[in-house]
Amino acid sequence: MDEFQPPGRLVTLTDVARAAGVGESTVSRVLRNHGSYSKRAGERVAEAVARLGYVPNRLAGSLAGQGASARLVGVVIPSLANVVFPDLLRGLTAALDAAGIPCVIGVSDYDPDREEALVAALLSWRPAALLLTGLEHNPGTVALAKTGGVRVVEMIDTDGEGIDAVVGFSNRAVGAASARHLVARGYRRIAYLGHDLAVDLRAGKRLAGFEAALGEAGLAVQAKEIRPGPSSPASGRAGLEVLLARYSDLDAVYFSNDDMALGGYFACLAAGVAVPGRLALFGFNGLDFAAAMPQPLSTVRTPRLEIGRQAAACLTGESPKRIDLGFELIEGATA
Amino acid sequence: MDEFQPPGRLVTLTDVARAAGVGESTVSRVLRNHGSYSKRAGERVAEAVARLGYVPNRLAGSLAGQGASARLVGVVIPSLANVVFPDLLRGLTAALDAAGIPCVIGVSDYDPDREEALVAALLSWRPAALLLTGLEHNPGTVALAKTGGVRVVEMIDTDGEGIDAVVGFSNRAVGAASARHLVARGYRRIAYLGHDLAVDLRAGKRLAGFEAALGEAGLAVQAKEIRPGPSSPASGRAGLEVLLARYSDLDAVYFSNDDMALGGYFACLAAGVAVPGRLALFGFNGLDFAAAMPQPLSTVRTPRLEIGRQAAACLTGESPKRIDLGFELIEGATA
């Protein structure tokens, strides 16, 4: 820190070696605690590192190291606006930070072409692994992922074939379980209220599972209200107001997720619609607020953090290629 | 793609050069569209790149390039559980992705020592910039950031001195404005309900501003309920129940943020406490759900996305060192 340094030039390993009076390899060995070195060498290097304020250059390290892959993982998520993905990252970073591996993230905005571009960009950093969301990708994305020489983990969705490892749960099964719950509770005139399905394919899978299970019970969705744009309480509220105005005899609404359901609940409160007496509400995700509502929301809790953790675990140990973490139906008081 | 490749060895720029029948420098020029090259060279390179499935190695590129800094930015945030930070990342990635610059993120869990470790780890990737949250850091963090040779941007908080650039708003001013609003509306017996202040220093600054402004009006906070752990609707609900049980004459509650306030609102709904007639509620952040509530939450909207965007802008152009993006008080219907 207190040495003269030509401006613009950062301290290098060679500088440390010179300052410590040892060879470069020794410094490298000490810093990585790899190979053998004497106590004396260790101390001198540590001292020089502290004195010079040396920060290793991992660009060089990764390039030189065997495999030439960086201790980084690339993550592509479709959005940061939906709590699900930050939660996923939370589980992921918790597990990876412990191993000192940072995440390089890209946000695709639910656009497969953007996803492909991001995958290419991330692969250029030679990450140790690539974490994607969902199972549906451009052919180009798949090709890149396969030839990239990295481990690939696809998160959240298990309804389909993955490139390599898959960690998540079945969205179809969630939809089906939700439908069976509503049917068992005696609801018959059921509507669906969701955000843009063409964009959020997993919400579409849940709806498909939901409709299939309703069908098995001889029922069908009475009305579908699909709101453009991302899910949000505001969208859910507006959507439920539309449904209430248009259909007077609904007895339950299945929402694409808890955010939408919260908005629906607000709409019911505002309009004086009794929940679940007059209208039952069922969500998806099991977000934190669901349990704090005056009437706990009936929903399905998804293992979001655990998916992130397991995905991280896939990178280190030899994990099974396919991990279905399941989900938990929360009965709540709204359906 | 269809060529023979020794397993484990990825296609390099040299391979592309050979396949295209040009020199390495030409390939490099074409790929970066930098310097001049003939149309013919461009086409042959593009063809070879496509045929071999070449993905550039930015590790090597950044190492060789001048300044040896990577087209990456390092971001350290305290948490992913609070919507604020994903929102920040959202603004950031939106602006950076456009420039093809990915973020490497670290989550400090509000722990200054972890933050320091993360800064050191991120600097070792030689990012073009380092984005931190808040102004309070370990001395070691500051030292690293200053000698790291990177641009440093501290986000969210403008109440204090920054290392280099600062983008955010004044949390003290937010607290003061909130207090003045409550006072102007005639509330006198005001409580504070928050999550752990020792950990979330910005919430502490808001409270300080709030109390200072109350003091100017000759008032004081009647009760403080500080909940351990992070903010959440569940914590807000439990906290408000405690306050209601303990103090019968409160007329308003200032929450550390909207999540807590939502929980408080739920507590009021559940207990049949009229809002704002019997108890006024005031939040912070202006989250999406606040406007969708049956009674829109009175709160302060913070420019979270814009902070991210401006922080990204700080990296490219020559921006002012200090950007105060202000905030907006939303009157709502709960206070």
Added chain:
DNA sequence: TCGCCTTTTGGCAGCGCTGCCAATCCGGTT
């Protein structure tokens, strides 16, 4: 004290790329 084996050490090539420079090419001039 010597020789043998183990531990510790330093030198140096090379990871894949970029920047620099000199060589080459091309078209139009004289």
Added chain:
DNA sequence: AACCGGATTGGCAGCGCTGCCAAAAGGCGA
């Protein structure tokens, strides 16, 4: 036909580090 300036090109050093290897140092019994 020789010449000139700009556009285009290839060779090669070197970015900072690691892996390999051979050399040096140290330990120990004979």
